[in-house]
Structure formats: structure tokens, C-alpha cells
Amino acid sequence: MIIAIDGPAASGKGTLAKRLAAHYGYRHLDTGVIYRAVAHAMLSAGLDLNDEARAAEVAMTLDPGTFDDPALKSHAVGSAASVVSALPKVREALVAFQRQFAAVPPGAVLDGRDIGTVICPDAEVKIFVVADPKIRAQRRALEARSRGEAADEAAILADILARDERDQNRSVAPLKQAPDAYLLDNSHLDIEGGVRAAIDIVEAVRAGRQRV
Template sequence: MIIAIDGPAASGKGTLAKRLAAHYGYHHLDTGVIYRAVAHALISQALDLRDEAAAVQAAQSLDPATFDDPALKSHDVGSAASIVSAIPAVRAALLEFQRDFAGKPPGAVLDGRDIGTVICPNAEVKIFVVADPKIRARRRTLEALDRGERANEAAILADILARDERDQNRAVAPLKPAKDAYLLDNSHLDIEGGVRAAIDIVEAVRAGRREV
């Protein structure tokens, strides 16, 4: 089974997807890390984030061993990843990597912004996770502070709104729920509540029900 978890950043979808994968014994891939790794490679070489050739080269040279690098979680790398991910050739270069991962037995949970619409349109379960932008900004601020970084919540909120606007209106793979996706509003759920809601959705699908 393939479970596609989509939605905007800091909506809680990443932790939810990881916990969901652990619950079912499936593999998990945070596809946002892929784009962060590409962006980080460009930043490290002082290259223009909009340099298509350089970005594609970085995507083709991707090393999964770098996915756990703490530097990929920084606010600056996250903002840069949004710019890189808007380059169609970069998305094309990373498509096969993601689909190969999705095919791993016994199942996989992928989270990102175009899993249910582009990467795995035939996924058995599609969940689109959302949360109020102000709540997402608070979560992102707390995450940064926990890492010992300085964080300006107002600036983070502005960046979140700008990134959503950019991702929702990009020409290729815009951020939007698949037509057959379940909407999960995580604004007022803790991680346990979000995981339970996601499991309810998966079990409803497995039982052949559309309603949760």
C-alpha cells in the first residue's frame, strides 16, 4: 500500500507521516528533504538557486546519506528549497527517485506537496493535512528555538504565506489536494490526535468505506 500525505509545511504532516509508517511497518520518505538537499548543495557552492543547470546537476547527484544532516532543517534552507522545487527540470529529475521509493514492499508513506497529485496519483490512501498559518508559524518558531536558532515569528509567518502562494501557483505540480484526498485539519490536534485521525482514514479505506 502507498499512503500519500500532502499539505503545507509545519502543518504536522511530516511527524504524522513518520508515525503512520511506523504504525504499519512501512517505509517513510519526507520528500521535502530531497528538495532541501538540492537547495543546500547549491547554497554550499554559492550558486544561484534559480540556476536550472546547477540545480538539475545537484538533483542528479543526490546522496540519501545526507538526508539526516541537521543543516537541512534550517529556515533558510527551507525557503531555498521552495525556490528550487519550482524548477520543472528539478522536479522531473527527482520523480523516478520518489516513485522507486514508493514501490518498496511492504508499503510506503510519502509526505510532500504533490505526492497524491503527481508522484503517486494511484496511491491507495491520500491525506491532505492543513493547519492555520499562524499555528504553523508558531510551530516552526518553536522548532527553531529548540535547535538553538534565533527565530522571528512574524517573519516566519510572512515566509510561510509567501511560500504557500508560490507553491499553490507554480506552473508544475502546484500545491493542492487530490480530488480523492481526505482533508485532515491539524490546527488544534496534538501529534497523537493527528496520528489517530490518519489511522482512522487508512482503516476506512482498507475497509472499503469512503466516510471516516
Template sequence: MIIAIDGPAASGKGTLGKRLAHHYGYRHLDTGVIYRAVAHTLMEAGADLNDEALAVAAALELDPERFGNPVLKTQKVGDAASVVSAFPRVREALVSFQRQFAADPPGAVLDGRDIGTVICPDADVKIFVIADPRVRAQRRTLEARSRGEDADEDAVLADILKRDERDQNRSTAPLRAAPDAHTLDNSYLDIEAGVRAAIAIVEAVRAKR
């Protein structure tokens, strides 16, 4: 089974993805980390984030061992990832990696912004996780501060809104719910409630088969 989880950043989809994968004994891939790794490679080299050729080269030489680097979770790298992920050729370079991960047994949960629409359009279950932008800003600010970063909630909110607009309006793989996706509003659910809601969606789909 392939479970695709999409939605805007800080909506809680990453946590849901991990917990769902654990619940069902599947593998989990946070696809946002892939783009963060590409962006971080350019940042380390002091390269221009708007240089599509360099971004493609970094994507083709992607090292999964880098995915665990905690710096990839920072706001700065996240903003940079939104820039490089808008390049069509970068997304093309990473499609096969994600699809192979999804295809390998025993099953997989992938979360990102185009899983149910582009990467795995035939996923068994598609969940589109949303949350109020202000709530997302609060979560992102708390996460940043927990890492010792100096984060201003209003500035974080502005960045979130800017990134959403950019991702929703990009020409390649725009952020949107697949027609057959189930929407999960995670604005005011704690982790446990959100996981229960996601499991309920999966089980409801399985029951119809």
C-alpha cells in the first residue's frame, strides 16, 4: 500500500507520516527533506539558489546519508528549498528516486506537496493535511526556538504565506489537493488526535476495497 500525504508546511503532515508508517509497518519518506538537501548543497557551496543548472546537478548527486542532518530543518534551508523545488528540471531529477521508494515493499508513506498529484497519482490513500496559517506559524516558531534559533512569529507567518503563494502558483507540480484526496484539518488537533484521524481515513478506504 502507498499512502500519499500532502499539504502546506507546518500543517503536521510530517508527524502524521512518521506515525502512520510506524502504525502499519511501512517505510516513511519526508520528500521535503530531499529538496532541503539540494538547497543546502547549493548554500554550502555559496552558489546562487536561482541557478537551475547547479540545482539539477545537486539533485542528480543526491546523497540520502545527508537527510538526517539537523540543519535541513532550519527555516533558512526551508525557504531555500522552496526556491529550488520550483525548477521543473530539479523535480524531474528527483521523481524516480521518490517513485522507487514508494514501490519497494512492504509499503510506504510519503509526505510532501505533490505526492498524490504527481509522484504517486495512483496511491492507495491520499490525505491532504491543512492547518490555519497562524497555527502553522506558531508551530514553526516553537520548532525554531527549540533548536536555539531566534524566530519572530510574525516574520515566520509572512514567510509561510509567501511560500504557500509561490508553491500554489508554480508552473510545475503546484501545491493542491488531488481530486480523490481526503482533507484533514489539523489546526486544532494534538498529535494523537491527528494520527487517529489519519488512521480512520486509511481504514475507511481499505474497508471499501
């Protein structure tokens, strides 16, 4: 079974997806990390984030061993990832990697912004996770402070809104809810509540019910 988890950044979908994968014994891939890895490599090399050809070259030579690098979680890399992820050639270079990951038995949980619409349109379960932008900014600020980084919540909120606007309106694989995806509003749910809600959705689909 393939479970596609989509939604905007800091909506809690990453933690939810990881916990969901552990619950079912599936492999998990945070596809945002792939784009963050490309962005980090571009920034480290001093390359123009809008240089599509160079970014695509970087995407095709990524080392999965770097995906756990703490530097990929920084605010600057996250913002840069939103830029490179809008480049068609970069997305094309990374589609095959994501689909191959999803196809390995017994199942996989992938989270990102275009899993249910582009990467795995035939996924058995699709969940679109949302949360109020102000709450997402609070969460992002807490994450940054937990790493010892300074965090301006107002600036983070402005960046989140700008990223949402950019991702929702990009020409390739825009952020949107798939027609057959279940909406999960994570604004006022803690981690356990969000995971339980996601499990309920998966179990409803497995039971053949049309509604949760």
C-alpha cells in the first residue's frame, strides 16, 4: 500500500507521516528533504538557485546519505528548497527516485506537496494535511529555538505565506488537494491526535468505506 501525505510546510504532516509509517511497518520518505538537499548543495557551492541546468545536475547526483544532515532543517535551506522545487528539470530528475521508493513492498508513506497529485496519483490512501498559518509559524519558531536558532515568528509567518503562494501557483506540480484525498485539519491536534486521525482514515479506506 502507498500512503500519500500532502500539505503545506509546518502543518505537522512530516511527523504524522513518520509515525504512520512506523505504525504500519512501512518505509517513509520525506520528499521535502530531497529538495532541501538540492538547495543546500546549491547554497554551499554558491550557485544561483534559479540556475535550472545546474540544479538538475545536482539533483541527479544526490547522495541519500546526506538526507539526515541537520543543516537541511534550517530556515534558509527551507526557503531555498521552495525555489529549486519550482524548477521543472529538478522535479523531473527526482520523480523517478520517489516512485521507485514508493514501489518497494510491503508499502510506503511519502510526504510532500505533490505526492497524491503527481508522484503517486494511484496511491491507495491520500491525506491532505493543513493547519492555520499562524499555528504553523509558531511550530516552526519552536523547532528553530529547540535547535538553538533565533526565531522571529512574524518573519516566519510572512515566509510561510509567501511559500504557500509560490507553491500553489507554480506551473509545475502546484500544491493542491487531490480530488480523492481526505482533508485533515491539524491546527488544534497534538501529535497523538493527528496520528490517530490519520490511522482512522487509512483503516476506513482499508475497510472499503467511502467516508471516514
